[in-house]
Amino acid sequence: xxxxxxxxxxxxxxxxxxxxxxxxxxxxxxxxxxxxxxxxxxxxxxxxxxxxxxxxxxxxxxxxxxxxxxxxxxxxxxxxxxxxxxxxxxxxxxxxxxxxxxxxxxxxxxxxxxxxxxxxxxxxxxxxxxxxxxxxxxxxxxxxxxxxxxxxxxxxxxxxxxxxxxxxxxxxxxxxxxxxxxxxxxxxxxxxxxxxxxxxxxxxxxxxxxxxxxxxxxxxxxxxxxxxxxxxxxxxxxxxxxxxxxxxxxxxxxxxxxxxxxx
Amino acid sequence: xxxxxxxxxxxxxxxxxxxxxxxxxxxxxxxxxxxxxxxxxxxxxxxxxxxxxxxxxxxxxxxxxxxxxxxxxxxxxxxxxxxxxxxxxxxxxxxxxxxxxxxxxxxxxxxxxxxxxxxxxxxxxxxxxxxxxxxxxxxxxxxxxxxxxxxxxxxxxxxxxxxxxxxxxxxxxxxxxxxxxxxxxxxxxxxxxxxxxxxxxxxxxxxxxxxxxxxxxxxxxxxxxxxxxxxxxxxxxxxxxxxxxxxxxxxxxxxxxxxxxxxxxxxxxxxxxxxxxxxxxxxxxxxxxxxxxxxxxxxxxxxxxxxxxxxxxxxxxxxxxxxxxxxxxxxxxxxxxxxxxxxx
Numbered sequence: 001x002x003x004x005x006x007x008x009x010x011x012x013x014x015x016x017x018x019x020x021x022x023x024x025x026x027x028x029x030x031x032x033x034x035x036x037x038x039x040x041x042x043x044x045x046x047x048x049x050x051x052x053x054x055x056x057x058x059x060x061x062x063x064x065x066x067x068x069x070x071x072x073x074x075x076x077x078x079x080x081x082x083x084x085x086x087x088x089x090x091x092x093x094x095x096x097x098x099x100x101x102x103x104x105x106x107x108x109x110x111x112x113x114x115x116x117x118x119x120x121x122x123x124x125x126x127x128x129x130x131x132x133x134x135x136x137x138x139x140x141x142x143x144x145x146x147x148x149x150x151x152x153x154x155x156x157x158x159x160x161x162x163x164x165x166x167x168x169x170x171x172x173x174x175x176x177x178x179x180x181x182x183x184x185x186x187x188x189x190x191x192x193x194x195x196x197x198x199x200x201x202x203x204x205x206x207x208x209x210x211x212x213x214x215x216x217x218x219x220x221x222x223x224x225x226x227x228x229x230x231x232x233x234x235x236x237x238x239x240x241x242x243x244x245x246x247x248x249x250x251x252x253x254x255x256x257x258x259x260x261x262x263x
Numbered sequence: 264x265x266x267x268x269x270x271x272x273x274x275x276x277x278x279x280x281x282x283x284x285x286x287x288x289x290x291x292x293x294x295x296x297x298x299x300x301x302x303x304x305x306x307x308x309x310x311x312x313x314x315x316x317x318x319x320x321x322x323x324x325x326x327x328x329x330x331x332x333x334x335x336x337x338x339x340x341x342x343x344x345x346x347x348x349x350x351x352x353x354x355x356x357x358x359x360x361x362x363x364x365x366x367x368x369x370x371x372x373x374x375x376x377x378x379x380x381x382x383x384x385x386x387x388x389x390x391x392x393x394x395x396x397x398x399x400x401x402x403x404x405x406x407x408x409x410x411x412x413x414x415x416x417x418x419x420x421x422x423x424x425x426x427x428x429x430x431x432x433x434x435x436x437x438x439x440x441x442x443x444x445x446x447x448x449x450x451x452x453x454x455x456x457x458x459x460x461x462x463x464x465x466x467x468x469x470x471x472x473x474x475x476x477x478x479x480x481x482x483x484x485x486x487x488x489x490x491x492x493x494x495x496x497x498x499x500x501x502x503x504x505x506x507x508x509x510x511x512x513x514x515x516x517x518x519x520x521x522x523x524x525x526x527x528x529x530x531x532x533x534x535x536x537x538x539x540x541x542x543x544x545x546x547x548x549x550x551x552x553x554x555x556x557x558x559x560x561x562x563x564x565x566x567x568x569x570x571x572x573x574x575x576x577x578x579x580x581x582x583x584x585x586x587x588x589x590x591x592x593x594x595x596x597x598x599x600x601x602x603x604x605x606x607x
Contacts, residue, residue: 157346157348159344159346159348160348160350162310162315162335162342162344163342163344163348164350164361164365165314165315165334165335165336166313166314166315166335166336166338166340166341166342167336167341167361167362167365167409167410167413168336168337168362168365168366168413169336169361169365170336170365173365178350181350181352182350182351182352184352
């Protein structure tokens with residue numbers, strides 16, 4: 001039994017971490033040519049580059065990515081929770097159409113969505129602005145949030161709210177102390193989705209941001225383009241770290257209830 | 264204090280009238296049951312009293328004050344739903360204390376009240392348990408405690424025992440009775456189960472077809488039903504047509520004295536257990552053929568067909584055979600007479 005668990009655990013760990021191994025090796029290599037399995041010489045050049053020479057650029061990229069992803073996540077939750085509740089809990093005319101319209105930005109290739117909206121954004125003065133990029137990220141994040149929250153609410157008993165009211169809870173307290181805690185696992189998943197989706201947006205940020213919004217993926221691609229593999233590997237690792245932390249942080253919330261089930 | 268008055272309450276749902284012209288008085292410290300078949304609108308009444316559903320017309324008065332304008336959270340009536348509906352993200356103590364927290368009771372005072380109610384409802388030692396670690400009966404007790412701890416004027420209970428097995432149901436019944444005696448909380452209890460209503464309540468209100476047909480003590484309802492529908496609801500299925508003439512009911516098979524005024528049409532009912540079956544001819548009776556025998560343990564249900572009527576009798580002994588001919592005797596003192604009656 002113990003052996004089985006260990007095998008399972010280590011194989012999961014291995015499959016998750018193995019792809020990172022070449023990245024780590026690349027980021028600390030100085031010279032690495034075919035056909036050697038390991039780099040011929042190691043050195044901190046890549047790391048000193050991204051923390052030293054390009055440090056401020058990377059830092060501002062991190063800040064841009066982080067603030068974009070955070071704002072996008074918050075807005076997509078604020079809009080997505082009520083929308084998901086409406087779609088999951090109530091039955092109304094045109095519900096299927098609403099569903100289809102919501103899923104459209106996910107089905108249509110992101111390139112055409114971003115290109116199409118770009119024209120409008122220019123006319124509205126939203127192109128090359130933070131707001132514009134947040135909006136374009138929302139077109140991808142919001143549907144996911146709504147679907148996750150909608151799924152949570154389709155398996156939700158609104159009697160809990162009536163019970164809380166009868167016990168003296170005002171409408172505001174019902175939202176804060178009953179509904180939100182009840183759907184917390186769903187919120188966590190939705191927030192994680194939104195954050196990571198926004199965090200990894202490249203194309204839409206490039207098109208709408210027009211090179212003004214230098215997020216981490218944009219920097220990453222330009223570094224990859226320059227052909228400096230060790231530096232690109234190091235930036236990739238910096239890029240993965242916050243996403244990894246977000247996942248770990250939410251894992252606590254997910255494990256707490258919900259996913260564990262009652263029975 | 265916990266007096267509840269309902270005055271001419273009408274409740275509709277989707278423009279369909281559910282409850283018609285309901286008036287009801289519940290005194291302080293009483294347990295009153297609302298008894299009726301499933302789907303008659305019992306829960307709807309409770310929701311209206313709790314403020315979760317606006318009535319179409321009529322007044323709801325708690326302790327002498329009309330509460331129609333108050334939202335649910337401000338009404339001094341707490342509704343306990345059929346399902347326990349305990350918040351899964353709170354433990355037992357926090358669930359019980361939810362209402363106190365909403366009422367902004369200081370933590371120390373709240374904790375004392377919670378401990379007291381935990382003791383009363385027999386949940387000692389479970390205060391820090393998670394909800395999913397509780398059995399069904401314990402969950403239902405926490406739900407009850409969560410309402411009781413607020414000491415509402417009226418506690419509204421919506422079939423709180425229906426999800427429990429027979430043994431637990433009996434325990435909960437006793438618990439509710441005991442708690443009621445200890446706390447003196449006025450309770451309005453909804454159920455479709457007659458025996459539950461009989462066992463638990465001081466008075467019972469019978470709801471049929473959206474209106475209140477009769478209010479009375481359990482024995483009154485059982486032995487003196489107000490109309491044939493109530494009688495039928497309590498399992499009284501034997502009806503004898505006849506007329507009342509000079510203080511005497513004259514039926515097809517039975518006659519008895521009555522205090523009712525003369526009427527060309529009247530109905531007598533008799534409970535299945537009051538019909539006496541015998542092999543000898545007797546006055547006030549008729550002969551019939553046994554068509555069905557159902558053994559139910561302590562009693563046997565015998566269906567007997569006479570020339571134009573079917574009777575059901577309960578016998579203590581199962582010594583009958585199908586197609587056997589038996590005499591039915593209707594003891595005059597057991598007949599309950601209704602004057603001519605039209606369905607409301």
